[in-house]
Amino acid sequence: MVQEGELQGRGKAMWGSQVRLWFVAVACIALLSACFIISCVVTYHFTYGKTSNRLSELHTYSSLTCFSEGTSMTEKVWGCCPGTWKSFGSSCYLISTELNFWKKSEQNCVGMGAHLVVINTETEQNFIVQQLNKNFSYFLGLSDPQGNNNWQWIDQTSYTENVRFWHENEPNFSAEECATIVFWNHRGWGWNDVFCDSKRHSICEMKKIYL
Known part of the structure; x- marks a missing residue:
């Protein structure tokens, strides 16, 4: 037991x-x-x-304008820009009415979470010029800091692989180290090299906010 x-x-x-x-x-x-x-x-x-x-x-902006850009697996995708900016593709654009030097124009863009515009396609340029005044020229995010025809985009996009829309026979002067987009009669819109310390309007670009 x-x-x-x-x-x-x-x-x-x-x-x-x-x-x-x-x-x-x-x-x-x-x-x-x-x-x-x-x-x-x-x-x-x-x-x-x-x-x-x-x-x-972007907390300084009072409003965002959002557009439906298709749907993900579970919900709609919204692309947003600050209220006063223009929407195109994956970017937002602001046409500045202030006259500034190239460097100051870039600083102003950076202060808004953006940079001077980088043009990647003909479609993008065609959209941008529709927002511009033919009486003015506008700084691009494109410069030749050493004046040796080594043009560089502000966001490190490859200039050699990117599209180019220079006016005929431009750029033509090594001391003019910054690029603008400008309308010339009988030629239309195109790029021109100018002195960086000349005062121009400008175009800022930032990536959209996706919600």
Whole structure:
């Protein structure tokens, strides 16, 4: 016969084994929960972090104008620009009416979370010129800092691989190290090299905010 003490010992052993099993189960659940939470935080950071940063950069604007740009897997995608900016493609554009030097114009754009415009396609240029006044010229984000015909876009876009819309026989003077877009009778809109310390209007460009 099994002695009472032996039964008690077996009961305690079984109870201890169950406790250990419960402890392991609880620990696994806690670990899985922690992994899930960390995964959510990381996903949120990468998915929404950039948008939040962009929105905080643009906190000075009183309003945003948003347009539906198709749908993602689960919801609509909205592309937004500050209320006074023009929307085209993945960018927003502001036509500045202030007259400034090239460097000051770029600083003003940067202060708004943008840069002087970089023109990548003929379609983009055609859109931009529709917003411009034919009586003025406008600084582009294109310059030749050394005056050796090594033109550079402000956002590091490759000039050699990018489109170019210079007026005929332009650029033509090494001391004119900044580019503008200007309308010339019988030629239409095109690019021209000018002195960087001449005062011109300008065009700022920023990436859209996607919500």
